[in-house]
Amino acid sequence: MGEKFLMKGNEALGEAAIIAGCEAYFGYPITPQNELTAYMSKRMLEEGRVFVQSESELAAVNMVFGAAGAGKRTMTSSSSPGVSLKQEGISYLAGARLPAVIVNVMRGGPGLGNISPAQGDYYQATRGGGNGDYRLIVFAPNSVQEMADDVIDAFYLADKYRMPSMVMADGMLGQMMEPVVFKEPKGNKGLPPKDWALTGAKGRPRNIVRSLMLGGTGLYEHNEVLRKIYAEVEANEIRYEELETADADVTLVAYGSASRACIGAVRHLRAAGKKVGLIRPRLVWPYPYKVLEKQAEKSKKFLVVEMNLGQMLDDVRIGVAGKAPVEFYGYAGGWIPTVKEVVDRVNQMF
Amino acid sequence: MEHKIILAGFGGQGIMVMGRLLAYAAMHEGKNVSWIPSYGVEQRGGTANCSVVISDEIIAAPIVAEPAYSIIMNRPSLDKFEPKMAPKGVILVNTSIVDRDVERKDLDVVNLACNDEALELGDIRYANMIALGAFCKKTGIIKLETLKKSLKNVLSARRQNLVEINQKALEKGYQLV
Amino acid sequence: MKTVYKKPESMTSATTIYCPGCHHGIAHRLVAEVIDELGIADRTIGIAPVGCAALAYDYFNVDFSEAAHGRAPAVATGLKLTQPDKIVFTYQGDGDLASIGAAEILHLANRGFNITTIFINNAIYGMTGGQMAPTSLEGQKTATTPFGRDLKIHGNPMKVSEILTQTAGAAYIARGAVYDPKHVMETKKMVKKAFQNQMDGKGFSMVEILSTCPTNWGLSPLDAVEWLKDNMEPFYPLGVKKDIDQDQ
Ligand SMILES: Cc1ncc(C[n+]2csc(CCOP(=O)(O)OP(=O)(O)O)c2C)c(N)n1
Ligand code: SF4
Numbered sequence: 023m024g025e026k027f028l029m030k031g032n033e034a035l036g037e038a039a040i041i042a043g044c045e046a047y048f049g050y051p052i053t054p055q056n057e058l059t060a061y062m063s064k065r066m067l068e069e070g071r072v073f074v075q076s077e078s079e080l081a082a083v084n085m086v087f088g089a090a091g092a093g094k095r096t097m098t099s100s101s102s103p104g105v106s107l108k109q110e111g112i113s114y115l116a117g118a119r120l121p122a123v124i125v126n127v128m129r130g131g132p133g134l135g136n137i138s139p140a141q142g143d144y145y146q147a148t149r150g151g152g153n154g155d156y157r158l159i160v161f162a163p164n165s166v167q168e169m170a171d172d173v174i175d176a177f178y179l180a181d182k183y184r185m186p187s188m189v190m191a192d193g194m195l196g197q198m199m200e201p202v203v204f205k206e207p208k209g210n211k212g213l214p215p216k217d218w219a220l221t222g223a224k225g226r227p228r229n230i231v232r233s234l235m236l237g238g239t240g241l242y243e244h245n246e247v248l249r250k251i252y253a254e255v256e257a258n259e260i261r262y263e264e265l266e267t268a269d270a271d272v273t274l275v276a277y278g279s280a281s282r283a284c285i286g287a288v289r290h291l292r293a294a295g296k297k298v299g300l301i302r303p304r305l306v307w308p309y310p311y312k313v314l315e316k317q318a319e320k321s322k323k324f325l326v327v328e329m330n331l332g333q334m335l336d337d338v339r340i341g342v343a344g345k346a347p348v349e350f351y352g353y354a355g356g357w358i359p360t361v362k363e364v365v366d367r368v369n370q371m372f
Numbered sequence: 373m374e375h376k377i378i379l380a381g382f383g384g385q386g387i388m389v390m391g392r393l394l395a396y397a398a399m400h401e402g403k404n405v406s407w408i409p410s411y412g413v414e415q416r417g418g419t420a421n422c423s424v425v426i427s428d429e430i431i432a433a434p435i436v437a438e439p440a441y442s443i444i445m446n447r448p449s450l451d452k453f454e455p456k457m458a459p460k461g462v463i464l465v466n467t468s469i470v471d472r473d474v475e476r477k478d479l480d481v482v483n484l485a486c487n488d489e490a491l492e493l494g495d496i497r498y499a500n501m502i503a504l505g506a507f508c509k510k511t512g513i514i515k516l517e518t519l520k521k522s523l524k525n526v527l528s529a530r531r532q533n534l535v536e537i538n539q540k541a542l543e544k545g546y547q548l549v
Numbered sequence: 550m551k552t553v554y555k556k557p558e559s560m561t562s563a564t565t566i567y568c569p570g571c572h573h574g575i576a577h578r579l580v581a582e583v584i585d586e587l588g589i590a591d592r593t594i595g596i597a598p599v600g601c602a603a604l605a606y607d608y609f610n611v612d613f614s615e616a617a618h619g620r621a622p623a624v625a626t627g628l629k630l631t632q633p634d635k636i637v638f639t640y641q642g643d644g645d646l647a648s649i650g651a652a653e654i655l656h657l658a659n660r661g662f663n664i665t666t667i668f669i670n671n672a673i674y675g676m677t678g679g680q681m682a683p684t685s686l687e688g689q690k691t692a693t694t695p696f697g698r699d700l701k702i703h704g705n706p707m708k709v710s711e712i713l714t715q716t717a718g719a720a721y722i723a724r725g726a727v728y729d730p731k732h733v734m735e736t737k738k739m740v741k742k743a744f745q746n747q748m749d750g751k752g753f754s755m756v757e758i759l760s761t762c763p764t765n766w767g768l769s770p771l772d773a774v775e776w777l778k779d780n781m782e783p784f785y786p787l788g789v790k791k792d793i794d795q796d797q
């Protein structure tokens with residue numbers, strides 16, 4: 023390792039999954055993530071691992087349910103409309119406490135929308151798009167390098183907490199080529215044994231994979247276990263990046279593709295003597311509320327920039343908790359902010 | 373320094389390969405680089421374009437809205453991108469196909485009959501490399517040597533035998549400016 | 550000057566954006582001509598697929614609905630049952646109909662509702678860039694079968710028309726092609742019958758049309774027709790597969 027490759031984000035996601043030990047991939051074509059399915063159709067077979075182009079996204083996520091139930095590292099990927107179809111299966115994965123990785127290379131919605139980059143699925147990813155009380159660990163990369171890094175971590179954290187995790191990218195990141203260096207995965211160090219897996223009950227009491235808990239207090243107790251796990255994740259796994267926040271009068275908050283223009287805007291505005299900084303959540307669940315709360319003590323104003331109509335905006339408002347005004351800049355359905363637009367918008371705030 | 377480049381033409385003119393070659397060379401020179409194609413239905417109309425950004429810093433906007441540099445291989449691409457060029461931008465036009473002059477007076481224009489030059493090498497498919505070689509000389513963004521060395525990265529295993537002739541095309545383009 | 554080709558009334562003046570040599574455009578024209586000839590344009594409702602024909606509503610001059618990928622038969626069911634006097638048809642590709650929408654088409658056929666389906670089998674996912682379809686042939690190289698379709702790994706090509714003949718509700722199932730005038734004429738008869746059946750209340754009718762996708766097959770339009778004849782036709786034989794009028 024250490025070698026630099028120039029790769030599309032979609033392909034880097036695939037190679038990283040292979041490096042992370044993904045033993046079974048299930049996918050269905052959809053733009054703008056097709057290169058990932060195509061990449062896996064070749065590389066997984068070369069590696070002697072499992073690849074299936076499923077009949078639908080619904081089938082794909084349930085194939086993942088099966089492979090995860092077998093205790094294998096497994097992944098499925100799609101783009102927004104297809105990820106909507108996966109929500110049922112994701113809820114079941116969460117309910118049955120099965121680790122798996124779901125990739126969403128987001129495009130414009132609602133409905134068929136378009137195939138341009140977008141961030142309209144933030145609520146779906148962070149609030150649980152399926153039924154019931156559950157969470158996903160949600161990574162929000164902003165470069166091809168981070169996409170590769172995040173897949174490797176997503177597998178690890180899914181196993182660590184026995185829950186599904188998601189890498190939430192978008193069409194720009196998926197289609198873009200950038201240099202990438204694949205990191206060494208942690209392997210299974212520090213991970214609990216998968217003694218719950220369905221491997222045949224030889225020599226042990228039988229295992230059952232399920233989310234159905236009829237009668238008595240079964241479901242209540244099960245959900246209390248989930249509550250405890252989610253609290254642990256929130257305590258241990260908050261990840262974010264700060265750029266020039268120490269003395270910032272205006273703090274930008276952005277993730278994924280939208281955060282790149284914000285980085286450019288901070289650079290530009292600092293050069294012009296304006297005190298502007300950026301908080302960039304690397305995971306959007308668990309969310310760095312406390313970081314925002316602290317920042318609200320020193321920053322006069324916040325500006326959330328998203329490629330949607332304002333979804334993470336809610337989380338920033340929760341974090342800032344009324345201590346400073348939170349403004350929003352964003353459009354939905356195929357818009358990517360430019361540095362100039364963000365700079366102009368921030369200048370209105372001074 | 374950050375260089376924002378658009379490469380545009382018909383599907384089949386090797387636009388994407390040209391962009392990827394530029395991106396590989398930039399990576400080999402230790403720069404930050406991004407390459408992103410137009411994708412989806414846009415391609416159906418027969419035109420293809422990609423954005424390449426080469427920078428010493430983190431690239432803030434991989435999709436180029438206002439290119440400082442462009443290589444324009446066909447007429448629809450000239451119509452589309454001439455108005456979008458940054459003031460005083462460098463625009464290289466394949467005059468073998470493009471049947472009109474660049475209208476903007478502020479642009480630094482390189483007119484080159486890429487297809488005709490490529491034909492002299494035996495195949496019009498080398499027109500993209502002629503263009504890129506010329507672009508390399510004109511802008512100095514990247515070294516000719518690195519482009520030549522990076523060819524093996526962008527040609528498929530089946531096409532590795534074409535490295536040499538593509539290198540020749542790059543050189544030829546380089547000398548034409 | 551003699552008018553050699555006149556656009557059917559049921560088509561708009563928009564030029565289609567299908568690739569050169571693609572059969573989607575011919576299939577559109579057949580459907581539009583049949584709608585004209587039956588005089589049903591003002592009560593016909595089409596359902597567009599998710600596939601290269603997703604923009605079919607730009608080309609047909611009748612009411613149209615979108616449907617999610619594969620769900621056209623369900624949307625058609627809602628439209629038809631609430632207004633039985635309307636003529637409702639779905640226009641679907643092989644990915645849309647036979648993969649993600651396999652359950653919906655099977656249930657529509659089995660229920661035998663008075664709905665017409667035009668099924669474009671081009672043995673590939675056109676719209677998304679040439680991935681394997683349920684109808685892709687053994688050995689066929691696609692974006693997701695880079696080493697060729699291997700039946701042990703990727704499963705078997707699906708003969709949808711033959712399968713649907715087994716449903717009690719299917720009144721008429723036929724497979725045509727449109728690569729030459731003779732086949733265009735034959736297929737048009739099939740399409741007409743499939744719409745007439747709906748008008749006569751006979752039940753579910755479907756015409757499968759073997760079609761080219763030169764772009765994703767990586768062939769010239771002419772070679773694509775040859776490939777279709779040499780490879781698709783032997784595996785997917787043309788003809789009427791079920792016709793309750795004949796079978797009785
Ligand atoms: C739920 C969902 N999954 C996937 C897609 C992406 N998608 C668009 S068209 C298509 C397949 C098209 O193939 P086919 O039905 O054979 O039509 P063709 O383009 O070949 O005519 C797919 C998978 C989507 N839009 N929605
Ligand atoms: S991609 Fe294939 S199916 Fe789609 S328009 Fe082009 S030739 Fe037709």
Ligand SMILES: [Mg+2]
Nearest residue numbers: 642643673675
């Ligand atoms: Mg198809």
